[in-house]
Amino acid sequence: MLLQDHAARAAEARGEAVALAMGDERLAYAELETLSDRLAAQLADRGVARGDRVGLLIPKRPSAIVAMHAVLKAGAAYVPLDAESPPQRLARIVSAAEPSMLLAVPEAAGRLEGLAGELALPPVGSVEADRIVGADGAPLGVFARGDWDSPAAVAPGVRVDPSEPAHLLFTSGSTGAPKGVVITHAMVLAFVDWAVREFGTKPSDRISGHPPLHFDLSTFDIYATFAAGAELHLVPPSLSVDPRALARFIRERELTQWFSVPSVLTYMAKFDAVEQDDFPALERLLWCGEVLPTPVLCHWMRKLPHVRFTNLYGPTEATIASSHHTLPSIPADETLPVPIGVACDGEELLVLDERLAPVPPGEIGDLYIAGVGLSPGYWRDEEKTRAAFLPDPRTPGGEGRIYRTGDLARVDDDGVVHFLGRADSQIKSRGYRIELGEIESALNAVAGVRECAIVGVDAGGFEGTAICAAYVGSDGLGPPQLRGALASALPSYMLPARWLALDVLPKNQNGKIDRPALRERFVAQQAEQAAARAARAGGRERSR
Template sequence: MISSRSLVDDLRSTAARHGGRTAVIDGTGSLSYSRLDDMAEHIAQALREAGVQPGNCVAWHGTKSRTAVAAVHGILRSGAGYVPVDPDGPIARARLIVERSRPSVVVTDTTARDLWHTVAPDLTWRTLPTGSPTDTPLWYAIPPAAARAPLPDLAYVFHTSGSTGHPKGVVHTHASASAFVDWSVDELRLTEQDVIINSAPLHFDPTTLHLFGAARVGAAVALMPATAAPFPAAYIDFCRQVGGTVWYAVTSTLIWLARRGKDALPQLGSLRAAVVGGEVLPPGDVNTLFAALPGIRLLNVYGPTESNVCTFHEIRGPQPLDAVIPVGRVLPGAEIVVVDEALAPVSSGSVGQLLVRGSMLMEGYLDPEQTAHAFVHTTDGRQWYATGDLVRENKAGEFEFVGRRDAQIKSRGFRVEPGEIERHLHAVDGIHECVVVATPDALFSTVLTAFVSADDVDVVKAVPGLLRERLPHYMIPQRIVLATGELPRNSNGKVDRNALSELAARPTTLGDSPGLTIVH
C-alpha cells in the first residue's frame, strides 16, 4: 500500500514554518530552509522541463555539499526518485549503475561531469538551473538508452554489492523511507534545535535520517567536509564547531574515534545522542565513549539497506569487556522471525537466519530476478526478506548478531563463524580492529587469516595463545597479519572484507604488502 506521506511534503512544510532556520551546513557555508526550498523548486522545474516523469529514476553523481542536498530534494520534488552514485568510486562503476538503473536524466556537478566525458563523450551536458548562481553549478544529460518504466511511489535507489558481481539496486519508496524517518524522529526526539552530523556519503543509507529526519522537524544537517573526515581531531573539531547534537554513523567510525581521538572526545559536549550500526560494537569502545560523554544516549541499530533499520538496542552505561552488545528488539512497524534451513522458526537461544518484513522494507530490487531470490516464504506461508544474517535471541528477549549465513564456513569438517573469532579478538587489550577471512586451501580445505591492527607487535604475538584458551582448535586462525595502520575501508567507511580476502588468497606475497606483517 502506498502511503500518502511523501518526503517532499516535509521540506515544503518545514520551509513554511522555519524558513529562516539553517537547513544545511557544509565546509564552506550554509543554506536556510527557505533557500533550500527555493533551490529544490528551481531544480525540480528544470527536470520536469527536461522530460522527467513521476516515478522515473534520476541519477545524482557529485561531491557531497549543500548544493548536492538541494539536488536530492529537487529530484524528489520533480516526482522522480534519486539514484546516488559514489563520487569517489571508479567512473566505470558509475557508468554500470547508470546503465542498470536507466535514469531519464543524469545530474552531476562539474567534477563528475568531466569524468563522464572520459567514458561517455557523446553525452550532451546542459546547465541545470538552481536559482543560486553563487553555489556550485549543476549539469544534466539525457542518456541515450530509454528510461526505465516509472516505479510507483519511488523515493530512491541505493546500490549495494551483489554476490553476482553486479551492484544491486535497492528500491525504497516514500512509504518505506517515511516509516524509518517516523521512528527516528520519535525515538531520538528530534526538534528544530538539533544539529545532525553527517559523515556518510550520500549513496549510503544513514543519510535517510540525516537529510529527511532534519527536514521533517527543521533541524540542521552538518555535512562533514572531506578534508576533516580522515582525521580524528579534525572530525571532532568540526562536530564541536557546528554544535552537533545527534550523530549517526557506522560502528567503525565510533571505534576509530574512541581509539584514535580518545583525548578529544570530551569536546563533544553538545552531543546528546549517538546511533551506530553496520558492524559488531566492541564493549571497550562503548566504555571509552561513556567515560568522555557520560550523559549521552547510545543506540546500537541493525538493518541491511533493504530494510532500513529494523532492530535497535539502547546501551545504558559502561559494559563488561566480554559483553555481547545486542542488536536489540524490533522497531514498531517491522516484524522479524529467526528460522532454520527449512524456514521454520527456531527456539529461543538457537542460532538462525533473520527474516524481516514490514513498513520499512524495500519494494524490491531494480532487477526482478534479484528480487525473486531475496524473498522467501516461511512454513506458515508468509513472505519475508531473507537478510542472510545469523542471530540468536538472548535471555532478555533481544537479538544478538552471530554472523553471516554466506560467511559461515567449514574448516576441516567443522562449522566456523568468523564473527565469533572476531569477538574474541576484539576483547584482546591493545587490538584496535580485526577481521577474519577464509580462503580455500588444498591441504586444509580452508585457511583462516586474521587481520588485526595494533600498536604493539607483542600483543599480536600473544593472540594464538589467548585464543586457544577460548576457542576450539579448528577456530584458531592459521595466519595472523598485523596492519601497522588502519584496515582498508570501502567508500561507506566499513572495513573492506573483499580486499582482505584477496590479500589472504595470495599468501606468498602477503608479507610483502605495504603496512602488513605476518606475525603468526
C-alpha cells in the same frame, strides 16, 4: 505525505532557520525550498516526468540535497552516484537505472566524459557549466548553483503515491554487477516517523551527516533532520582520514547527534581523539552497518557518560534500520557483542530454521525481516528479488513477505535479538564448523588491539578454510602475543593460522571494513609463501 514535504513544512514554520550547513555555507529552509522549486521546474521543462529516474553525480554538499528534493518534486526518483567511483562502475549503474537525465557538478565533467565513453555516448567535455544539454538525445548535463538562482520558477508540484520509488540505491552484488534497491517514500517515512519519536528529535538539534549520499544511512540523517526542522551538518569526506579533525568537528559544531558506521568510531578510539567528558552538547550517538567492537563501545561510554548510545541494525533492503538497542549501562563483559535489540515500530525480526519455522529462544537460526520497511525488490531483477524476498509462511497463502538477510541470530529469553554474523561467515576448518564473528569478538577484546577483522581463505586439503586475522595494534603486539591471548578464550581449532599487521584496515566506499580486499591480501600472501617454498625447494634440489 512525501519525503520532500518535511522540508516544505519546516520552511513554512521556520523559513529562516538553518536547514543545511557545510564548511562556511549555510542554507535556510526557505532557500532550500526556493532552490529546489526552481530546479524542479527546469527538470520538468526538460522532460523529466513522474516515474523517471534522475542520476545525481554530485559530491556531498548542500547542492546535492537541493537536487534530491528537486527530483522528488518533479515526480521522479533520484539515483545517487558516487562521484569517486571509476567510470566503469558508474556506467554499469547508469545502464541499469536508465535515468532520463544526469545532474552533475561542473568538476564532474571528467567523470562524465569517461562515463559517456563507457556508454558509447557523445563526449560531454564541452558542456557548459550553467545549463543542461542533451547531446544527440543523450540526457547528460551539468548544473551549477548559479543556474538555480535564475528568475523564480514554480515547481511542477507532481504528487506521486507514497508507494512509488523515491530513490534507487545501488549496492555491491556478488556477481560484480551492482544491485539497485528500490526505496519508496513510504518506507523512509515509516522509519523517520519512528526515529523522530524514539530519539526525541527536536528543532534545536544539530545532526551529523557523515555517510556518503549513495549510502542508505544518509537517508536517515537527511529526512529525520528535516522532519524535526533541525540542522543537518554535512561532514566533509576529507575529515574521515583525520580522527582528531572529526572530534573537533563534533565539538565545534556542537552536534547533538552523531551517526556513522562503527569503523569511524573505532578509528577515533584508536587515536584517543575524544577527551574525557568531551562534546558537552552531544546527546546521542548511534551506529549501524557493521558490528561495533564492545571494547571500543566501552571506551566511548567511559569518555562520554552523558551520551545515550544506540545500536541500529538493518540492511538496505529493509530501509536504514529494522531494530535498535540502547545500552542501559557500560557492558560488564567486553568479550560479548552488543545485541541488535528489538524491532522498530512496524517491523519484525524473525529467527527461523531451514523450514522457515521459528527456532526456540537461545538457538541459532537465520534472520529474516518483515514489515513496513521492506523494499519492493531489486530494480528490474525479478530473479534476485524472488530469491531474497520470500512469501511470509505465517500468512494464508504466503501473502506477506519476509526478507532473507543472510545473517545468523538468536533470540534470548527476553525477546532481544543477538546478531551472530553472516551465514556465509560460518566456515569449516580442520573439520570444525566455526563462526568467524566469535573469533573477531574475542580478538577485539585483547588489550592493545585497536581494530581487527577475521576472514576465511580456502586453503585446500584437510584444513579446508584457513582462519586469517588482520589487525591494527599497539607497538610490540604481534601474532605470538595475540595467539596466546586468544588461546585463553577460544579452543585451539579456532585460533587464526595467518596474521597480517596493518597500520589501518582497508575500508570500502561506505566506510565499512573491506573484507573482500583483506581476503585478496591473504590470498596474495599465500601465493608469495608458496612461491618462496618452491624456490627454496628448487635450490635444495640443485645443490645436491
